[in-house]
Amino acid sequence: MIFTLITFYFLDFAALLPESFHGLAQIQLVPAILGGSLLILLFLAILTLLFGRIYCSSICPMGIYQDIVSWISKRRLFSKKKKRYNYSKAKNILRWTVLAATIIAFFAGFPILLGLIDPYSAWGRIISNAFRPVYMGGNNVLESIFTSFGNYTFYKVEIVMLSLFSFVVALITFFTIGFFAWRYGRTYCNTICPVGTVLGFLSKFSLFKIRIDESLCNSCGSCATKCKASCIDSKNHTVDYTRCVDCFNCLSSCSKNALAFSPSFKKKRATRAEADNKTDKNKRQFLFAGLTTAIAVPAGYAQNKAAELTGNHKYIRKNAICPPGAVSAEHLLEHCTACHLCISRCPSKVIKPAFMEYGLGGMMQPMMNYDKGFCNYNCTVCSDVCPSHALKSLTIEEKHMTQIGRVTFHEDICVVHTEGTNCGACAEHCPTQAVTMIPYEGHEGLTIPFITPDICVGCGGCEYICPVRPYRAIYVEGNKEHKQRKAFKEEKKEDVVIDGFGF
């Protein structure tokens, strides 16, 4: 249920779901930690201490995705033999290493690692990058059918790739996790996922657990073949609670009724599965190789790009612009896991995943891109939906006064100067008139942009519409730290009374 809703919330370009559904994203663990939502954390901790990893089987969208994949893989169509899982030992060293690495990287200024493997954010990226375009394509097919009959219930939407990098990352995540789910069930949750590791640790102490009644169990192993977490050791009558995700598939599989999900009183504590000291070298190697490639390739690309542009660097933005509510590039870096929810929900489609603009650590974090649109003055959707408060919620009045960047104008390439014709497209789009048209000296009837960066909000209307190419005559330079813009002087309210027509 949560899975369907949260997935649809990401897909939903037409804003059919009310905005309050962003609550679904807020109950996700990593956003809650980053956003400092103590109540949600407390709730999740109590939930886990009572019932174990319920989170992993019903709240986490990535968990449910894996269940769907393994359910499909068990269909007759795909496997002649009946699919069985086997007990395997816990890869504790790997799990805790990944968790430690994630935390260290996070505090060292590389939240990208957390963003990459946080299940909620990874799922958000998969939906935003891969499924949303398909959903929109479907809409466009319906639109063309309905419109041809004169029905305008549907409208066309433009499908664009957000960013190649983010797309590739999303696809790799999708297929890698999907592959392991197909073959081995919840491998991702129990080896990589940092949320799984933390909740698994808590689950050891939970009140309700799957318990095996040794007096009834004949070690037939039927339950273990059903366990997608591979955590039931039927020979020793033990369950590894750090890995059990509360799917309850084992309960019905037992012909002796030896299994029960119950609070512990009588039973001795199940011995923890022995820590496996042999780390899976291949997996680790794969991870490191993947990570190195992911970092090295774009870095090289960005360097080339920068070199190529130095000739006209004065027309190029130096600092990326972070969305309203981000407070500063630093705050964004420290709180954002690149779940892409703001990117998906932005009605003006001006938020794109960053490549190297924020540096290595900020890859795929949201940044403003004014090529195809600009930030609507009266809109606060991105900061409203952000689950980790990387974008702090803004009221409409606060948004109006927030300066995310400052306008920069280059008269030498402006068409009014170069062609001697009227334009004014930039001023037309400026909500605060930080860009306004003033008489162009020596040219009767011509007006030229005049900028007042202090009252600019950085919405990018001017940059979006400027017709000059390849470099635009007007663009927004990002504020690394967002500022308050100055108030503009309102025109004197005149009570003009007009009696005549004037002609």
Next chain:
Amino acid sequence: MDRRNFLRAIAITGAAATIKTSAGMDVLAQTLENTQTGKPVDMVAVMGGEPDAMFKRAISELGGMGKFIKKGYKVVVKPNIGWDKAPELAGNTNPKLVSEIVRQCFAAGAKEVTVFDHTCDDWLKCYKNSGIEAAAKAAGAKVVPAHEESYYKSVSLPNGVTLKNTKIHQAILDCDAWINVPVLKHHGGANLTISMKNYMGIVWDRRIFHASGLQQCIADVCTYSKKPVLNVVDAYRIVKTNGPQGRSASDVVTTKGLFVSQDIVAVDTAATKFFGQVREIPLDHVGHLANGQKLKLGTMDIEKLNIKRIKI
């Protein structure tokens, strides 16, 4: 007559017979006459009423909507819905005026009335917050999207000076008649935006206008063969400064005016003079007027026209 000539004659007659009478032809054939005096009226200017009341009065002075909209017509009403602004801020055409025009079209027997604009702000917000979508739908019109290139088709503008072709919205291409309903506003680029500038809402690529000479391109696009059967200038509230959006209520003046004419240059000239009473604006600063006159789209010499001036 030899066989070849005979066949040729047949072919030409056949071709001629297939030509459909279009709205443009009807308009060319008719002259507007004042019902009382019998003298043709070139323009009606109304002041002092609500937008819908002023339009009712104006259209009856012109002989009723039936003169322009025939039974079974597919009609487009094209307001300015460019900005995410409430009606009080006058960034867009007054919704009351739009709904009254839609109603009159249906009363005249229109089969279908379509309303759209290529907006500048997010189109969904503009349609909603301008109040126009709701008002037009309530009057029975279809409100169609215009935010995607695929809704537009390429047309050539053989008489254009700079702009030789452009992409125009399908709804305009398909209609039998369209009514141009701009709002009078200050404009940082074109100095004023009225009926001619409102054409920029039926085209897809507007950057090229700005890049290759805004005032000429505005006149050029107005040479498109299917002209509006009426230009209705909404001057109920006008943005006097910081146009075309305006940034606060203090940019807006309530002037309660409405100008209607088939002559697009004349009605814009009149509106410019009207605006000039609020804030000085020389006619030659609104460069597309003279450019339009040069292209024979109409006349700036409105003294010579028969203008019906009405105060309510």
